[in-house]
Amino acid sequence: MAASASLMKINVQHPIKPMFLLKPASQKPSRIRCAAATTKPSKRYSITLLPGDGIGPEVISVAKHVLNLAGSLEGIEFNFQEMPMGGSALDLVGVPLPEETLSAAKKSDAVLLGAIGGYKWDKNEKHLKPETGLLQLREGLRVFANLRPATVLPQLVDASTLKKEVAEGVDLMVVRELTGGIYFGKPRGFGTNEDGEEIGFNTEVYATYEVDRIARVAFETARKRHGKLCSVDKANVLEASMFWRKRVIAVAAEYPDVELSHMYVDNAAMQLVRNPKQFDTIVTNNIFGDILSDEASMITGSIGMLPSASLGSSGPGLFEPIHGSAPDIANQDKANPLATVLSAAMLLKYGLGEENAAKRIENAVLETLNKGFRTGDIYSAGNKLVGCKEMGEEVLKSVDSQVAAAV
């Protein structure tokens, strides 16, 4: 924690020159420079980096170098600005999302977040929790659509706790509503009931426009995938879910080519481990999406592999690995940077429309896994155990080797 806090301090003092603050992940930068020099940048994007807490700074450092290299090969130049967020922002300026961080994020073309949170701030009051900063960031950027893919890679099928025949070939996408529902609904708070007993309460509420817009994102997503959408709710009990289902059915009229089904959330939780291959695209509310996307991630074997994209109808998207800050392994060079690297690929694809650069990164990750490199969380016998930095260097080598292939 101390290291990430001091890193933040440096960044705030020099917000304009963040590119030189992180140690390069690769020990062989000359090849990178060479590649960058041969392609004249034609496009420039500004990216806000929010390293955050725990393993966040380590994985963001790797992703930044991968972005730089993949970008340079596609004539793209990035201007990175690192800003404090989460626990490290709390230590630095006393709030989990400083105004400067939100305004920098809003002005940029895309935002890449590492992870936030840690034991140190767990007992803080709610408005001083790192998680509150993340919710404020999602709200501030109005990123209502959270895409969380869960793909079982053939290289990692043995990392799944499910039987091989159940896990292999799983390729699903959870589309989670991110700025509404019980996370934000009012009234909320603590109080006393008529018996004088203390209570805590929240409100699950959705308006028409909120369900309609997330449903449209989900139908569009399903259309680009395998054309199947399953809407998950608890419409047998909750009014908010009955309403959700009614609106999803109404929007479905615009997408006759997409096959729509509905499932109660308890059944969906069961089906995800029973037969996950039945799912293509899942759309659900904020809290069910939070839970089901963690469950879906475990089918793939490691939460350390899974990226996410949060998108609004305009403005920059927010891209982050779905894993947390893992304070127990922070600053030990043990973290798996691949979820953040793949989040950078989602940033290119969904945030900037730079599909070629995104593909380069995705291919490089697959090649690195094919070569047998594994961090501890995805390690199995016969492979090569590496740390966060070395994994990053190997991904860089694979991105770089695609130059030769492209020439």
Ligand code: IPM
């Ligand atoms: C997630 C996390 C967050 C959430 C927390 C950290 C606020 O669990 O992104 O899934 O509940 O949305």
Ligand code: MG
């Ligand atoms: Mg979660």
